Amino acid sequence: MRASDRAYAALREDIIEWRLRPGTLLAEVEQSERLGVSRTPLREALGRLTSEGLTTAASGRGVVVTDISLEDIDELFELRETLEGRAAALAAERGDPRHFLQLHRELLAAPALLSGDDPARHGYYRLVERLDAAIDAAISNAYMAQAMGSLRVHLVRIRRLAADDTARLTAAASEHAVIAEAIAARNPRLAQAATTVHLHRSLSHVKATHTPHEKERHG
Amino acid sequence: MRASDRAYAALREDIIEWRLRPGTLLAEVEQSERLGVSRTPLREALGRLTSEGLTTAASGRGVVVTDISLEDIDELFELRETLEGRAAALAAERGDPRHFLQLHRELLAAPALLSGDDPARHGYYRLVERLDAAIDAAISNAYMAQAMGSLRVHLVRIRRLAADDTARLTAAASEHAVIAEAIAARNPRLAQAATTVHLHRSLSHVKATHTPHEKERHG
DNA sequence: AAGCCAATCCTTGTATACAGTGGAGTTCGA
DNA sequence: TCGAACTCCACTGTATACAAGGATTGGCTT
Known part of the structure; x- marks a missing residue:
């Protein structure tokens, strides 16, 4: 290397x-x-x-x-909703339903991944990454994949800010399951709507957990 | 430098x-x-x-x-429609109507820029760039602006492929005028729809003019 | 005492020398 | 004659020496 x-x-x-x-x-x-x-x-x-x-x-x-503030998070999620919403819709049009049906089943079983002894939640995050990758592959658009990839860098950074408690991750898993189900059902509008709902709930969670720490200084 | x-x-x-x-x-x-x-x-x-x-x-x-083929153009415009459509909608929600009304008036007068002795169409393209910049400024989202900026690099490259005749540019100017008008009217859905229409017509034009040359070799 | 100017230092920006790796061409063997 | 392996060369990857620029600090002047 x-x-x-x-x-x-x-x-x-x-x-x-x-x-x-x-x-x-x-x-x-x-x-x-x-x-x-x-x-x-x-x-x-x-x-x-x-x-x-x-x-x-x-x-x-x-x-x-680079600094990353609450305002940045709003902007970041605005772009995220634009891109991932459309991506979900396109995946619903083009993806292989069986693949997303399988992911749907695994996401429904995700709470089992969260209850076990995996403090870093590797199993859970790996499953979500597989859903992202499946959507990327389904839309087969290199430019869109690149745009979403550059977004995810910043999102991982934010993940560290949010207190990703088991309750939130359980809810997020079920939201992801709805998205996978909509794609498997080849329903673009539902897939986009489910993505919008999921992202808004994620954003609310991040802001709710992060605001109290806002006053701490950095540098 | x-x-x-x-x-x-x-x-x-x-x-x-x-x-x-x-x-x-x-x-x-x-x-x-x-x-x-x-x-x-x-x-x-x-x-x-x-x-x-x-x-x-x-x-x-x-x-x-990097090679840029017809498939790439489809992918590029798919991402472009996603981003610019949303950007137009957000600009309609947040922009200053007077600014876009002014651009609307200038775009209606754009045919005058095309009839004159300006083979490179600098005056016309500069006006379109001002509309892009106004939308960027209106949405005030650094992440979205960056994503759209990285798109425009490839678009300029494609522009060279298309035979931008006066007829097409005149039509494009009137399409841009509709977008500016919709933003000035604070109508997000109309702004997005007008953007979708404009991009589809642009894409059709590029593909119609480029397909005959597809077989020529490069390297 | 405060503000401005200058000088110095630390920083980045550039050039070049050297090493390592991959590729292409050639040659040998089957 | 075709294929495979080996060798050589050219190219990238890295390190370091040098130059230039800006920022900060000190002193001087008002």
Whole structure:
């Protein structure tokens, strides 16, 4: 694996996992020494992060980790509703019903994944990722897939802000199940509506859990 | 201006203007000599182009100019309809009607821009860009603006494929005028519908003019 | 004392040298 | 004659040295 890939992956995970908090200045020499690569591949990694929006170029000082506020979350979900709503509708038109029926069944059984001893909820999130991937594959539109992919980077970052308690994840699983069912039934309008409902409930949850911490300072 | 910016701008324009055709291999030394910069800034430029999708990394050989086929155009317009349709609706909800009324008036007068001696249609395209910018500003959503911006890069590239004759541009101007009027009237559904109509007619025109040349080879 | 200017330092931006890997071409064997 | 393997070359990937620019801090002036 290339050194620039390692630096990119390490920095990306540090930002997503909030080990590098918004506003943190990433100086080239500092980070290159920390990650054990030279400045050249590190610069490439920073360039990729900046193009994704995870970092912002600060003229003359370096790059800083991009801030993500409540306003950003509203904007992010507005775009998300636009893209994922349409994606669900297109998947309903084009997808293989059997595939989504299978995902529907697994999503109905998701509470079992949440009750077990899996604090990081890997099993659950993996199932949701499979639904996303199935929708991506069904619509077979590279441009749309790329647009949604660049969105998901920021969403994973937000996930860390929300207290994803078992109650919310159980509800989310059933919302996902409705989406999968609508796609399997080849009902585009229902699939889009179910996606809209799910996203609004997710957003409400994030804002409800995050607002109390709003006053804490960062930097 | 930085050398990497110059290299980026030069390569980007070469690709958009079809001076560098799809499939062309961009070797680092070759391009760095041609553009008069060293390999380091050139690599940064290539990285940016690749993240935008204008070039694709070919393992071990370098980067090649991304192909853009008729299928791509369908996919591109599918995403475009999703994003721009929603953007028009949001602009109708949030924009300043006076601003869009002004654009509406100018778009009605657009045929005058097309009849004059301006072979590159700069005046016309500038007016359309102002409408795009006004919609962007009205929705005030950085994520959505970025998504639409990355789309427009590819659209400019396609524009070169279509024979933008005066007849089509005159029709397009009147379609744009309808969109501006709907936004000014604060009618989101009409704005979205007008955008859908406009994009479908644009797509039909592109496909009608491009299909005859489909068989020509490139590389 | 406050504001402005200048100088210095730290930072990014660029060039180039070097290493490693992948590909293509050629040659040998079946 | 065709296929496969090996070798060589060219290209990318990385490191480092150097240059240039901006920001910050100190001193000077008002």
